[in-house]
Amino acid sequence: MIVLFNCTCAVPTTMDSFHPVPVKVNPDLQKERDAALFNPVELTYLKDGGKDKTERRRRCELLAINDPDLQHKDISFMARNERYSNAVRKAVIIARKIKEHRLTNMEEKQLYISAATQYDTYGFGLHYGMFLPALSAQCDEEQRNYWLPLAENLKILGTYAQTELGHGTFIRGLETTAIYDPKTEEFVLHTPTLSALKWWPGNMGKTATHAVVLAQLYTNGKSYGLHPFIVQLRSLENHQPLPGITLGDIGPKLGFHSFDNGFLGFDHVRIPRRNMLMKYSQVSPDGFYIKPIHAKLTYSTMVEARVTLVSDIAYSLSQAVTIAVRYSAVRRQTEQIKGVKEPQILDYRTQQLKLFPYLAAAYAFTFTSFVITGRYIEVQNEMNDGNMESLSELHALSAGLKAFTSYVGNEGIEVCRLSCGGHGYSQASGFPELYTLTAPISTFEGENTVMLLQTARYLMKCATTAKRGLELPRFVLYLSQRQKGQCPARNESDLLDHGLLSDAFEHRARRLVIEAAQKMQSNIGKGNPQHVAWNNCHMYLLKAASAHCHFYVVQTFVKYINDTEMSDAVRDILTSLCQFYALHGIWQNAGDFLQDGYMNGNQLDMVQSLVGKLLDKIRINAVALVDAFDFRDEILCSKLGKYDGNVYEAMYEWAKNSPLNKTEVHDSYNKYLRPLMQSSKAKL
Numbered sequence: 135m136i137v138l139f140n141c142t143c144a145v146p147t148t149m150d151s152f153h154p155v156p157v158k159v160n161p162d163l164q165k166e167r168d169a170a171l172f173n174p175v176e177l178t179y180l181k182d183g184g185k186d187k188t189e190r191r192r193r194c195e196l197l198a199i200n201d202p203d204l205q206h207k208d209i210s211f212m213a214r215n216e217r218y219s220n221a222v223r224k225a226v227i228i229a230r231k232i233k234e235h236r237l238t239n240m241e242e243k244q245l246y247i248s249a250a251t252q253y254d255t256y257g258f259g260l261h262y263g264m265f266l267p268a269l270s271a272q273c274d275e276e277q278r279n280y281w282l283p284l285a286e287n288l289k290i291l292g293t294y295a296q297t298e299l300g301h302g303t304f305i306r307g308l309e310t311t312a313i314y315d316p317k318t319e320e321f322v323l324h325t326p327t328l329s330a331l332k333w334w335p336g337n338m339g340k341t342a343t344h345a346v347v348l349a350q351l352y353t354n355g356k357s358y359g360l361h362p363f364i365v366q367l368r369s370l371e372n373h374q375p376l377p378g379i380t381l382g383d384i385g386p387k388l389g390f391h392s393f394d395n396g397f398l399g400f401d402h403v404r405i406p407r408r409n410m411l412m413k414y415s416q417v418s419p420d421g422f423y424i425k426p427i428h429a430k431l432t433y434s435t436m437v438e439a440r441v442t443l444v445s446d447i448a449y450s451l452s453q454a455v456t457i458a459v460r461y462s463a464v465r466r467q468t469e470q471i472k473g474v475k476e477p478q479i480l481d482y483r484t485q486q487l488k489l490f491p492y493l494a495a496a497y498a499f500t501f502t503s504f505v506i507t508g509r510y511i512e513v514q515n516e517m518n519d520g521n522m523e524s525l526s527e528l529h530a531l532s533a534g535l536k537a538f539t540s541y542v543g544n545e546g547i548e549v550c551r552l553s554c555g556g557h558g559y560s561q562a563s564g565f566p567e568l569y570t571l572t573a574p575i576s577t578f579e580g581e582n583t584v585m586l587l588q589t590a591r592y593l594m595k596c597a598t599t600a601k602r603g604l605e606l607p608r609f610v611l612y613l614s615q616r617q618k619g620q621c622p623a624r625n626e627s628d629l630l631d632h633g634l635l636s637d638a639f640e641h642r643a644r645r646l647v648i649e650a651a652q653k654m655q656s657n658i659g660k661g662n663p664q665h666v667a668w669n670n671c672h673m674y675l676l677k678a679a680s681a682h683c684h685f686y687v688v689q690t691f692v693k694y695i696n697d698t699e700m701s702d703a704v705r706d707i708l709t710s711l712c713q714f715y716a717l718h719g720i721w722q723n724a725g726d727f728l729q730d731g732y733m734n735g736n737q738l739d740m741v742q743s744l745v746g747k748l749l750d751k752i753r754i755n756a757v758a759l760v761d762a763f764d765f766r767d768e769i770l771c772s773k774l775g776k777y778d779g780n781v782y783e784a785m786y787e788w789a790k791n792s793p794l795n796k797t798e799v800h801d802s803y804n805k806y807l808r809p810l811m812q813s814s815k816a817k818l
């Protein structure tokens with residue numbers, strides 16, 4: 135009874151509709167599309183950066199979606215071994231097809247990969263996501279010329295091995311050592327304790343042949359801290375671990391079932407001196423150490439990854455709201471008037487209050503990801519010219535935004551799942567994979583609390599700089615400006631003003647940053663050492679960092695609408711969405727706006743009333759807003775979020791494919807149930 139589930143044949147698509155023309159669209163969904171006040175394709179073009187970019191994206195996605203070699207049964211029906219094997223099989227095909235389709239541009243490659251992997255992890259995720267970036271960023275020219283062609287042509291497969299069993303956050307505490315031996319001009323890599331085993335790196339358990347390993351460098355008897363080394367882990371002949379190397383898979387996890395997160399131990403493994411990545415720091419043949427121009431350049435791979443994760447979260451949250459909004463438009467529940475059709479659940483205010491904040495956040499985070507990616511490229515160019523001035527700023531911004539957006543994203547995906555009732559719990563909904571793929575973003579690439587505290591650390595320094603009247607970078611300039619007294623809103627229409635809303639978030643961020651700085655000062659004033667004062671002030675610091683990020687997102691949303699050309703209809707709906715994002719944020723954090731008297735009870739009443747009124751405006755356009763994300767069914771992988779809205783038919787077809795339905799009578803009947811029931815003497 136098993137059928138190949140993902141084999142949806144491509145039906146010709148028109149320019150405006152990326153979706154195959156369905157035989158029958160659920161009438162409720164059609165009604166929503168007909169009633170929308172803007173054309174979603176215009177918003178799609180805007181989000182993609184232009185009509186030609188949308189067309190290019192669609193072409194890349196269709197190349198993968200229509201490829202018979204990439205089809206397989208639904209991963210929900212696969213056991214872990216099969217899933218791992220399928221992910222590796224697909225990764226190999228993807229690599230071949232990228233060449234065949236001549237996809238040389240990085241963006242096109244990524245689009246193709248993400249369409250080909252659908253809602254599973256990519257079998258070479260760490261190779262492309264961290265190994266190659268680490269080599270690009272940390273190799274000197276000679277090393278680049280040697281290693282990059284090998285890695286780019288998949289002659290070697292890599293991972294990024296930093297975290298250990300005993301330490302993930304506190305990387306200065308990592309225990310793996312790399313001791314230089316000038317006699318042989320080699321480093322000796324060693325795992326001195328159980329807690330020093332590398333633990334977690336993706337694709338390390340079974341796939342990788344090489345790793346960028348982060349280890350404590352010792353030369354001439356002195357310790358110089360964490361440095362990156364490229365190490366061969368497995369034979370290129372038979373894939374066996376090399377002598378002195380212990381490798382394995384760390385076992386099943388909450389999700390990431392297709393991924394071989396691994397462990398790795400070294401027993402005095404020797405590597406050539408030039409396997410230390412030497413762009414920023416070097417060890418000469420006689421063991422002389424040359425230090426980098428900035429102490430934290432070793433950490434740059436993580437900064438790049440955190441920037442990427444903001445886009446990843448925006449993408450996942452957009453998928454979640456697409457599923458939940460479409461489903462809420464076709465699902466009807468609870469008769470209100472006897473004999474009259476039950477309402478669409480999307481009409482319930484509570485449903486709107488669950489979904490629309492995350493719909494707005496999905497757009498807000500998408501625009502934020504554009505800005506932070508742009509800033510990353512600028513700073514990268516400065517750094518390539520030897521100017522490290524903005525590295526701290528980029529670290530603070532990327533760490534904070536990765537944490538802020540992933541908290542909201544994880545929470546949003548779970549709320550979307552809950553909003554779909556029982557069906558949200560089925561694998562058919564797509565939510566279990568979406569949730570478990572996105573959940574660890576709050577942990578990896580820097581645990582979220584720790585990341586927000588890094589942002590707070592930077593903000594505390596800025597608060598001191600501002601107090602001294604010295605210049606601050608653009609994104610924290612507001613800290614040197616004076617508080618503006620009370621919120622000037624007199625009526626609801628004032629509260630819809632984007633400038634006023636952005637000012638409110640600015641005021642809150644500045645107040646909370648200054649408050650945290652004062653708390654730190656008074657704690658230190660009481661004689662506490664810095665680290666004790668820091669711990670005592672965690673609750674203020676976390677709030678300050680979070681408020682700063684929230685302000686950054688609101689400000690970015692406002693600026694995007696002000697600075698971007700768009701039709702009046704699209705501007706109108708994005709304006710409402712931005713107002714809603716900001717007003718809902720004020721309503722949810724009312725205490726912060728009331729605490730210092732910036733807003734009063736009357737203004738808060740108006741905020742709440744506007745949140746209610748904006749629900750109506752978004753309600754009419756909700757389906758069009760999620761259609762504008764432009765996810766094909768093959769990418770969304772959800773029976774609840776199907777473009778045609780024929781949810782029940784799809785769920786029934788999907789359930790029939792469950793492996794338990796292969797036979798009418800399951801083996802366990804003859805093995806267990808029959809003996810139990812037939813041996814029983816008990817009378818009915």
Ligand SMILES: CCCCCCCC/C=C\CCC/C=C/C(=O)SCCNC(=O)CCNC(=O)[C@H](O)C(C)(C)COP(=O)(O)OP(=O)(O)OC[C@H]1O[C@@H](n2cnc3c(N)ncnc32)[C@H](O)[C@@H]1OP(=O)(O)O
Pocket residue numbers: 255256259260262263264294296297302303304305306336430433434436437439440442443525526529577578579580581584588591592
């Ligand atoms: C990810 C995209 C891949 C896409 C592929 C998709 C498929 C694959 C799917 C999933 C892939 C998952 C991949 C996951 C990988 C990982 O998780 S890799 C491991 C990540 N680990 C971490 O992020 C560790 C977090 N910890 C740290 O970064 C640090 O320990 C720390 C918390 C920042 C503290 O560092 P340290 O103790 O050294 O520093 P401090 O004393 O606190 O601070 C000293 C000063 O340095 C500044 N600083 C810290 N970090 C940076 C940085 N990165 N850049 C610049 N400056 C930095 C810090 O603020 C201090 O500054 P100050 O002295 O001026 O105040």
Ligand SMILES: Cc1cc2nc3c(=O)[nH]c(=O)nc-3n(C[C@H](O)[C@H](O)[C@H](O)COP(=O)(O)OP(=O)(O)OC[C@H]3O[C@@H](n4cnc5c(N)ncnc54)[C@H](O)[C@@H]3O)c2cc1C
Pocket residue numbers: 260294295296297300301302303304333334335336390395574577578579580581582583584587
């Ligand atoms: C799916 C997945 C994939 C991964 N892939 C990789 C990979 O490819 N390569 C790799 O090297 N690593 C990888 N990791 C590891 C990951 O980077 C770490 O788990 C992460 O950095 C968090 O570190 P930790 O586990 O030590 O958490 P811990 O630091 O032990 O966190 C536990 C708790 O302690 C709190 N805490 C810790 N320090 C502080 C502090 N200073 N102040 C306040 N609170 C604190 C945290 O907030 C948290 O609540 C992966 C992890 C996962 C889950």
